[in-house]
Amino acid sequence: MPGPPPLDGLKKRIAHHRQAKAGKDGGQFVRETFCLTRDEARAKAREWFDSFPKAAYWTEVESWRQLDGDQIEFTMRRLPSAD
Template structure:
């Protein structure tokens, strides 16, 4: 049952991505595994650094692991500030 739940989440995530992402733009994804407090802090930092309105930043997945840690994936549009050289 856990496997099909994960498969369903993946299908929903892919469908949402297809609806929400402008054609031809590859999203940036990063997966983390950390304790709950650190996971919350990291999520808020991503939202602060890459605002939803301009980067479509969101939590793509969030899973509670048996050891109490959280595994989650953040996703956002690419940022122009990474391509600018000083």
């Protein structure tokens, strides 16, 4: 009996849809997903918080998961502008 279907195609379509809509309608968040080593992931998240302060852009780590080999996949999100 086969297992569940792979979700890679669906994940790519969702990410593409989110990126295409980012910044439209005024209320949409800008999202970007990364897959980096633990130290690189911390540095990238700090870069986002430094560039887009949480108080103005509602910047946050939206989701994250640990992969094999000390890799972290995570999605950062923020408002398109501080207005």
